[in-house]
Amino acid sequence: MRNFNQKQDRRNFNKSLFMAGLGAVITPNSFLELNAIRRSKMKLGLVTYLWGKDWDLDTLIKNCEDAKLGGVELRVEHAHNVHTGLTMPERKEVKMKFEGSKVECLGMGTNQDYHHTDQSVLRESIEKTKEFIKLSHDIGATGVKVKPNTLPEGVSKEKTIEQIGKSLNEVAAFGAEYGQQIRVEVHGRKTQRLPVMKAIFDVADHPNATVCWNCNDEDLMDGGLKENFNLVKGRFGDTVHVRELNVGEYPYQDLMNLFVEMDYNGWILLECRTDPADRVVAMKEQHKIFKKMLKGKY
Numbered sequence: 349m350r351n352f353n354q355k356q357d358r359r360n361f362n363k364s365l366f367m368a369g370l371g372a373v374i375t376p377n378s379f380l381e382l383n384a385i386r387r388s389k390m391k392l393g394l395v396t397y398l399w400g401k402d403w404d405l406d407t408l409i410k411n412c413e414d415a416k417l418g419g420v421e422l423r424v425e426h427a428h429n430v431h432t433g434l435t436m437p438e439r440k441e442v443k444m445k446f447e448g449s450k451v452e453c454l455g456m457g458t459n460q461d462y463h464h465t466d467q468s469v470l471r472e473s474i475e476k477t478k479e480f481i482k483l484s485h486d487i488g489a490t491g492v493k494v495k496p497n498t499l500p501e502g503v504s505k506e507k508t509i510e511q512i513g514k515s516l517n518e519v520a521a522f523g524a525e526y527g528q529q530i531r532v533e534v535h536g537r538k539t540q541r542l543p544v545m546k547a548i549f550d551v552a553d554h555p556n557a558t559v560c561w562n563c564n565d566e567d568l569m570d571g572g573l574k575e576n577f578n579l580v581k582g583r584f585g586d587t588v589h590v591r592e593l594n595v596g597e598y599p600y601q602d603l604m605n606l607f608v609e610m611d612y613n614g615w616i617l618l619e620c621r622t623d624p625a626d627r628v629v630a631m632k633e634q635h636k637i638f639k640k641m642l643k644g645k646y
Contacts, residue, residue, distance in 0.1 A: 394631065399620050400420070455529075509548050542577075593641065
């Protein structure tokens with residue numbers, strides 16, 4: 349027993365020396381920085397909203413590679429020409445181009461929504477979503493972005509929220525069959541308020557229906573950024589949309605801190621609004637800022 353205690357004493361003594369040595373060089377701030385680097389698995393990518401809308405697929409992939417953006421969400425009806433009308437050989441060609449690159453195709457950014465009072469329009473949007481799910485699967489991607497757009501006048505808020513939630517459950521179940529996550533952008537007049545999104549997801553309880561944070565001014569309303577973030581953080585999917593990280597008053601560093609704290613390991617996607625002379629240079633700049641924000645140093 350004495351030998352065991354002696355070994356334990358030596359271990360504790362050595363551990364104390366080691367920790368004392370660390371204390372000499374690691375300040376509280378540097379510890380937080382090291383912890384952020386250790387924990388952060390977030391990656392930066394692009395939404396082809398404006399900066400990528402005019403690029404064909406080869407150019408898009410090359411430019412993302414040059415800027416070290418490892419993933420891309422393809423907006424429909426843009427110059428890269430990835431849409432539901434592609435034949436199966438054409439879909440395989442898209443898949444092969446991404447597989448032969450350093451860029452991951454994350455899926456389709458669609459405008460499908462489910463608030464419509466006209467039930468035939470609602471059904472059409474649901475069925476179109478299913479076609480995008482099939483397309484995303486065929487090109488080797490992982491999900492489809494959809495959104496709410498509004499709470500229509502003349503209909504109770506509760507009824508529309510229930511309709512959106514049930515529609516999301518249907519497309520989420522369909523998406524799960526194809527390995528495609530449904531990513532619901534926090535979007536739309538009235539619907540981009542986080543308490544409304546929380547209510548929608550109380551109905552949309554299928555685990556494959558997820559929230560895509562969208563960095564709206566409304567995120568700062570009601571209880572503020574952290575409270576709104578916490579309302580939906582249990583439902584985050586693989587993608588987050590941000591604007592230029594160094595433009596405007598949105599508290600991006602605070603947002604990144606929240607994602608680091610929860611050990612989020614998804615994609616932060618640039619959905620930029622400006623029109624720089626050289627978009628690739630601008631993408632590279634955003635990448636540098638992103639890296640600094642992960643360290644809490646921007």
